Amino acid sequence: MTGQFIAACVQMRSGVSPAKNTDDAVAMIRDAATRGAHFVQTPEMSNAVNRDRDSLMASLSAQEKDPMLAAFRAVAREKKIFIHAGSLAIMRPDGKVANRAFVIDTQGDIVSSYDKIHLFDVDLPNGESWRESRTYTGGCEGVVVDLPWIKLGLSICYDVRFPYLYRALADAGAGMLSAPACFTKQTGEAHWVVLQRARAIETGSFMISSAQAGTHEDGRETFGHSIIVDPWGRVLAEADDTPGVIMASIDTALVADARGRIPTLQHTRDFTISAAPEKRAIA
Secondary structure (H helix, E strand, O other): OOOEEEEEEEEEOOOOOHHHHHHHHHHHHHHHHHOOOOEEEOOOOOOOOOOOHHHHHHHOOEHHHOHHHHHHHHHHHHHOOEEEEEEEEEEOOOOOEEEEEEEEOOOOOEEEEEEOOOOOEEEOOOOOEEEHHHOEOOOOOOEEEEOOOOEEEEOOHHHHHOHHHHHHHHHOOOOEEEOOEOOEHHHHHHHHHHHHHHHHHHHOOEEEEOEEEEEOOOOOEEEOOOEEEOOOOOEEEEOOOOOEEEEEEEEOHHHHHHHHHOOHHHOOOOOOOOOOOOOOOOO
16 A cells, blocks of 8 residues: 555534534535545544533434434545544443544445543643543554555544554554544643654654644633644644644655664564662661
8 A cells, every 4th residue: 555645634623512513524524625635534522522421421322323423424425535533422332432433435434443542531730630531431452444545543632642552553554643632732732743743753654633622612722733744753734723624645655764764663672671679778
């Protein structure tokens, strides 16, 4: 799988209404397709950003009934594009929620899905507190998807802080990695761009990550700055903090070029860690 294609990131400011979020996302996906995109990605929690747990749960659907997923499948089929739904909140049969990504092909078929592995349970210095594990069930399987041009490794948001996942995806053949996100403004300002570039550089892979942006209906503030990075760590496109679309041409030959110049994937060695010896008292 080699060649060139145009990738797009849809940057959203999702609210509490899945119907409105669907309309907003489909409009931007159509815009990207009209401008020549072959692959379009949306951010984490495309269908609902709602910190009220009861309201969120009441608004969600099972995968087979989710209206945004159905709309994405229809527009992928209509426009003959690949759509990567960065993640949707999907009701599971056990009553909990999956933070689930989907890759949809040009026929509108779901070719793969991925459940976010690492859940964001943190207390931030500005008083924000997040407990994703209260609502969501984490996944336990990394996923690599065959696209016509390149293999895509899937991840979501907080996953980006765990480099071993991206190394494993690259070792499994991925030449493009992704971390669509709903990154908080505070952590995004500090870490978002450097983490995206680091994951690209250390694996010699493209990195493509759509993001939520701005002040949301539920009061949450997200960083935005959807980004596309090449395997040498160069930023090919970056958004600001408003909804919209960014695009970049992806030349898959750059993966082999970067990995040939810095062949870290070939140089991995097994090693052990020795515990430091206990300090001895001096008589």
